[in-house]
Amino acid sequence: MTQFTKTLIAACALATGVAATSAEAPGPYPTFAPPPADVPIALLVDLSSGQTLYSREPDRRFMPASITKVMTVFTAFELIDSGKISPEQLLMVSDGAWTEWHGVGSTMFLDLHQRVSVDALLHGVTTVSANDGAAVLGEGLAGSLPKWTEMMNAKAREIGMRDSHFGTPNGWMDEGRTFVTARDLATLASAMITRHPDLYARYFGKRLLKFNGFEQRNHDPVTGVVEGADGIKTGFTNQAGYGFVGSAERDGRRLVMVIAGAPNARTQHQASREFLEWGFQAYSGSPLFSKGALVGRARVQGGADRSVGLKAPLAVGYDLPSGQTGKVKLSIHYEGPLQAPVAKGEQVAELEIAVEGMRPSRVPLVAAQDVPEANGFERLLNGVAGIF
Known part of the structure; x- marks a missing residue:
């Protein structure tokens, strides 16, 4: 070759x-800036051009916590678009999955032995970060969670995530076996949006989940706040701090941002919003x-x-x-x-x-x-x- x-x-x-x-100067908007110094990891890329607009410690490893679920969702998207599974396929909440994940962290309140569709599980994972939904999805599609994480890691290698590893489907603490970098997360977001634009639009950027009699809101910091934003996923651990992978599209430009290590939720939210706004304001795009x-x-x-x-x-x-x-x-x-x-x-x-x-x-x-x-x-x- x-x-x-x-x-x-x-x-x-x-x-x-x-x-x-000559590009016109930005309009009379507030001046935004990249994340402050107390956010040690930050990356902003434009998927429309492949250009990196801002980078701070992009190859530094960190524990992604619930951001791990993006890899679970992407793996499911790959199976759907290859025809191996369908969103209507039903999976059962096993005894093991219910015992381990019922009421643990973020949840979509699955019932024991409930038969639930892949579609509902994906909405639960993407909208309310359901730990139980991610576990049932992985176990049901692969037969066991170890087999599912094998599939996740194989997909990660396939798309070029060279410095990441996944030990769980939902990012729950696993003694550091799960780790990522900002560059790899941007690669993952790019692959998901590029390969599966229809599925991405179907499952991400939703503000509300109604399931099993419960109504829960999406807590991502940019959807519905930043113009054109549609997710993607927050994450938090005591060891790693607060992180976020987000994206927004305006006038044909699709930006993806990653921050990690923010000291608190307030900094995570403000830095995420201002980072995306800064990218659209500080750079002008030409089609x-x-x-x-x-x-x-x-x-x-x-x-x-x-x-x-x-x-x-x-x-x-x-x-x-x-x-x-x-x-x-x-x-x-x-x-x-x-x-x-x-x-x-x-x-x-x-x-x-x-x-x-x-x-x-x-x-x-x-x-x-x-x-x-x-x-x-x-x-x-x-x-x-x-x-x-």
């Missing part, structure tokens, strides 16, 4: 023209491609077609400090030629965005259509075409 690189000349000309227009736009093509070997279109799963743009301008160069990278079969929606390439004065960044590109393996006649045609 060879690393293929293709520079997008036309797109570069367009992007340079966009960037050459390059709309969501679903065809960005380029990649060569395919052994397929019914000799190439496949490359689409942007999210809107793509780039950031510059507000009021500044700069040139941008775009390049497509992939290991190729790609080997058939190629599945529609599969990530097969990356778009590199090199903005003058900032570090290059990359965003994923996915296959625009299925490319099945070639039959005998198609292989013959491709061989002839290859000669010429």
